[in-house]
Every structure is written in C-alpha cells, then in structure tokens.
Amino acid sequence: METIYFQTKGIRPQYCEVGIIHKSDPEYIWYLDEPCKILISEVKIIPKENVTYDKKSRSYLVHKSSL
DSSP, X not given: OOEEEEEOTTSOTTEEEEEEOXXXXXXXXXXXXXXXXXXXXXXXXXXXXXXXXXXXXXXXXXXXXXX
8 A cells, every 4th residue: 555645624734634445445645644534635745755744843854845
C-alpha cells in the first residue's frame, strides 16, 4: 500500500494529513493515526515530494511550492 498525503477542508495550508488507500476500499483514504476514513473526492492530494515530516512538532509540512 502506498502512503497518501492530503489536505481536508479547514486544515491550514502548510499542514497535511497522511493515510493509505486500501485495495478493498478504493474510494476512501484511511488515516494512518486514527481508525477512520475520508472520501477521496473530499480532499486535496499533495504529492509526496512536497511533504516533509517535522520531528519536533510531529506533523507533516507542505512545501510552499505546492501551495
């Protein structure tokens, strides 16, 4: 399974969430850190090249080039 980075409505543009698309449920992204899912059509997908993990804040940051 491939890791997907995405932004939901209401999230600050410099941050993103992370999840996976399970082959048995391809219309949804499953959050990695929570037992829930969200429709792919309701999020903005961020290319993984534009995301870094900040160890200090324990969050995923989106590079300005993709905003």
